[in-house]
Amino acid sequence: MQMPKTNENKMITIYDIAKEAQVSTATVSRVLTGNTKVGKEKREKILAIIKKYNFKPNAMARGLSDTKSKIIGILVADVRNPFYADLFVACEQAAKSVGYTVLLCNSLDVMQQEEHLLDRLAQQRVEAIIQIGGRVDDLVSNMEYVEKVNQIMNTIPVVVTGKLEGTKCKMVRIDSMKAMELLMEHLISLGHHQIAMVGGNIKVLSTYEKLLQYKHTLNKYHIPYDEELISLEGSYNSESGYTLMNDIFAKGKHPTAVVAINDCAATGVQRSILEHGYRIPEDISLVGYDNTYVSQMMIPRLTTIDYDYPLFGKYLIEAAIDAIEGKGEMMKTVTPHLVVRESSGKAKQ
Amino acid sequence: MQMPKTNENKMITIYDIAKEAQVSTATVSRVLTGNTKVGKEKREKILAIIKKYNFKPNAMARGLSDTKSKIIGILVADVRNPFYADLFVACEQAAKSVGYTVLLCNSLDVMQQEEHLLDRLAQQRVEAIIQIGGRVDDLVSNMEYVEKVNQIMNTIPVVVTGKLEGTKCKMVRIDSMKAMELLMEHLISLGHHQIAMVGGNIKVLSTYEKLLQYKHTLNKYHIPYDEELISLEGSYNSESGYTLMNDIFAKGKHPTAVVAINDCAATGVQRSILEHGYRIPEDISLVGYDNTYVSQMMIPRLTTIDYDYPLFGKYLIEAAIDAIEGKGEMMKTVTPHLVVRESSGKAKQ
DNA sequence: GTGAAAGCGCTAACAC
DNA sequence: GTGTTAGCGCTTTCAC
Numbered sequence: 121m122q123m124p125k126t127n128e129n130k131m132i133t134i135y136d137i138a139k140e141a142q143v144s145t146a147t148v149s150r151v152l153t154g155n156t157k158v159g160k161e162k163r164e165k166i167l168a169i170i171k172k173y174n175f176k177p178n179a180m181a182r183g184l185s186d187t188k189s190k191i192i193g194i195l196v197a198d199v200r201n202p203f204y205a206d207l208f209v210a211c212e213q214a215a216k217s218v219g220y221t222v223l224l225c226n227s228l229d230v231m232q233q234e235e236h237l238l239d240r241l242a243q244q245r246v247e248a249i250i251q252i253g254g255r256v257d258d259l260v261s262n263m264e265y266v267e268k269v270n271q272i273m274n275t276i277p278v279v280v281t282g283k284l285e286g287t288k289c290k291m292v293r294i295d296s297m298k299a300m301e302l303l304m305e306h307l308i309s310l311g312h313h314q315i316a317m318v319g320g321n322i323k324v325l326s327t328y329e330k331l332l333q334y335k336h337t338l339n340k341y342h343i344p345y346d347e348e349l350i351s352l353e354g355s356y357n358s359e360s361g362y363t364l365m366n367d368i369f370a371k372g373k374h375p376t377a378v379v380a381i382n383d384c385a386a387t388g389v390q391r392s393i394l395e396h397g398y399r400i401p402e403d404i405s406l407v408g409y410d411n412t413y414v415s416q417m418m419i420p421r422l423t424t425i426d427y428d429y430p431l432f433g434k435y436l437i438e439a440a441i442d443a444i445e446g447k448g449e450m451m452k453t454v455t456p457h458l459v460v461r462e463s464s465g466k467a468k469q
Numbered sequence: 470m471q472m473p474k475t476n477e478n479k480m481i482t483i484y485d486i487a488k489e490a491q492v493s494t495a496t497v498s499r500v501l502t503g504n505t506k507v508g509k510e511k512r513e514k515i516l517a518i519i520k521k522y523n524f525k526p527n528a529m530a531r532g533l534s535d536t537k538s539k540i541i542g543i544l545v546a547d548v549r550n551p552f553y554a555d556l557f558v559a560c561e562q563a564a565k566s567v568g569y570t571v572l573l574c575n576s577l578d579v580m581q582q583e584e585h586l587l588d589r590l591a592q593q594r595v596e597a598i599i600q601i602g603g604r605v606d607d608l609v610s611n612m613e614y615v616e617k618v619n620q621i622m623n624t625i626p627v628v629v630t631g632k633l634e635g636t637k638c639k640m641v642r643i644d645s646m647k648a649m650e651l652l653m654e655h656l657i658s659l660g661h662h663q664i665a666m667v668g669g670n671i672k673v674l675s676t677y678e679k680l681l682q683y684k685h686t687l688n689k690y691h692i693p694y695d696e697e698l699i700s701l702e703g704s705y706n707s708e709s710g711y712t713l714m715n716d717i718f719a720k721g722k723h724p725t726a727v728v729a730i731n732d733c734a735a736t737g738v739q740r741s742i743l744e745h746g747y748r749i750p751e752d753i754s755l756v757g758y759d760n761t762y763v764s765q766m767m768i769p770r771l772t773t774i775d776y777d778y779p780l781f782g783k784y785l786i787e788a789a790i791d792a793i794e795g796k797g798e799m800m801k802t803v804t805p806h807l808v809v810r811e812s813s814g815k816a817k818q
Numbered sequence: 819g820t821g822a823a824a825g826c827g828c829t830a831a832c833a834c
Numbered sequence: 835g836t837g838t839t840a841g842c843g844c845t846t847t848c849a850c
């Protein structure tokens with residue numbers, strides 16, 4: 121006689137249900153999956169017993185048996201970043217609507233972690249992996265990482281929000297060029313010519329693309345490009361926005377508008393601007409990217425770029441499902457939208 | 470002859486490894502788990518083959534076999550809230566260090582979802598569930614939910630950050646009273662007597678506790694309690710902070726300091742204060758809770774309460790492991806710390 | 819429509 | 835030390 125030391129009350133199984141319903145486990149399984157017709161009488165009896173015990177079929181046994189875990193792994197750089205959090209929740213909802221579960225991992229932007237987590241997800245036998253942020257954002261893909269992903273892709277498809285040169289990853293990408301175009305057209309239409317671009321890092325694909333479009337739009341309006349208005353040698357957080365904006369002022373530059381690389385960086389940029397005695401938007405207009413809740417917390421509220429996160433998440437999950445089934449197109453594009461708020465205004469004469 | 474329609478390159482199994490190494494699967498399993506000694510020669514041979522194929526043992530098969538998924542489910546209200554995001558990442562790291570994986574779900578604070586997700590986690594056979602936010606935060610526990618949790622607890626232990634009257638959930642709770650005491654002592658020492666409390670909802674346990682301590686501290690310093698300085702009939706976001714602070718001004722009240730229920734609400738409170746023509750902290754001091762990155766993005770930076778998230782996460786995971794093993798204490802308390810920044814200053818005379 | 823039985827990939831006695 | 839073998843809990847042919 122031994123006391124139960126834990127609360128492991130014997131999990132009830134399909135056998136228990138079958139026995140009590142006086143049917144075979146196969147029949148119970150059938151009503152569980154709904155794949156095959158079962159006599160109405162038996163079905164209802166089984167259903168009743170299942171409900172009575174609140175029986176939930178063991179997902180591991182199920183997955184083992186049909187070799188389908190019904191799980192999609194999601195590898196992000198850091199959910200504490202609101203952009204990733206928004207996107208993750210969107211994916212979670214989209215996955216739910218197609219009967220999938222989502223398994224989140226944070227790499228904290230450390231490549232070694234990314235590789236490790238790829239393995240962990242593989243071990244969990246997730247059916248597909250969606251990677252958002254980290255190595256898949258690099259302008260020039262890291263060869264070692266590409267190799268790792270290719271090895272994983274041998275058995276599990278991976279979908280990325282950036283690109284991974286040398287792999288067959290499906291991509292769901294924001295049209296960064298378009299996003300910058302929207303912002304620039306907006307600012308230029310307000311009369312701005314001295315426009316700074318601050319935050320992030322040029323080694324990141326989307327940032328590189330933004331810079332390209334920045335130059336392109338300037339050119340379109342015959343506005344001279346001034347390299348000293350560009351400050352992209354940092355990161356994507358508030359501190360970096362602050363430091364990089366300070367650098368611009370330190371060079372003696374006085375832009376009338378600033379494009380921050382994202383909402384978080386924008387808060388740092390704002391701090392720098394205010395510390396230098398300027399007002400937003402009266403003296404300097406400020407705009408950002410991502411339309412996270414941060415942009416609504418700022419005072420004044422930030423003009424920014426929105427992506428329709430639910431749709432973005434839907435695309436990602438669809439791409440994953442397509443990849444699992446070995447079909448669908450290689451790349452899908454998310455269209456950015458301009459959200460005008462109070463942080464941007466007419467340029468001072 | 471059939472073309473492989475997906476990239477399901479046959480997953481390699483322990484059998485393949487065993488065969489190539491000319492040993493039994495048991496021996497391969499032994500080197501995998503490390504539970505039993507294996508001859509050096511064979512072990513190295515096996516290891517080499519495992520590495521060669523980048524073999525990862527199927528977690529589902531493993532879990533099925535030893536009935537241990539090595540997964541802890543984490544049910545939060547919404548990871549897009551930085552408090553939950555911080556805590557989740559802390560849990561993820563803590564879990565990793567003890568060999569567990571973490572499975573995140575968002576209930577979006579909808580009870581029906583919470584119940585559903587509890588079932589989903591049960592189905593996944595997670596070994597324990599940690600619930601942060603949602604029904605476990607209620608001042609008076611919802612009976613239906615308590616019943617659901619008790620049903621789940623029949624097989625899976627659940628740990629909560631709040632309380633669930635009528636269940637045996639282990640608890641890891643912030644000392645909310647202490648947190649409010651720190652804030653009040655801080656403000657009173659700066660000469661504030663007219664202190665408002667804004668945001669959140671009194672139906673939430675921690676908020677209720679904060680109010681208790683608020684009154685208590687006032688009493689201690691013989692400062693009269695003015696009900697009109699309290700505005701707790703809302704939510705925990707920026708908009709709510711804004712609305713509720715407006716309400717206070719609308720009543721003709723002019724506090725010299727405001728305690729916002731959390732950092733997010735504080736941003737809304739700040740907006741209201743500024744719109745009413747006051748400065749922070751010169752005219753009105755503002756403090757919050759949670760020390761999320763939002764508090765550092767605010768201008769001026771927010772004086773707030775920190776919890777040492779890594780430790781908080783560690784407690785949570787420890788409690789979960791203890792619960793799995795049927796040991797450990799029922800409740801653990803997280804000690805809050807005051808973080809003074811520029812949003813709080815001396816009261817105007 | 820329904821049952822018997824063979825796995826799915828691994829772990830853990832139990833022998834030797 | 836190492837192999838044999840019996841499951842873990844489900845799904846899915848394959849017969850009937």
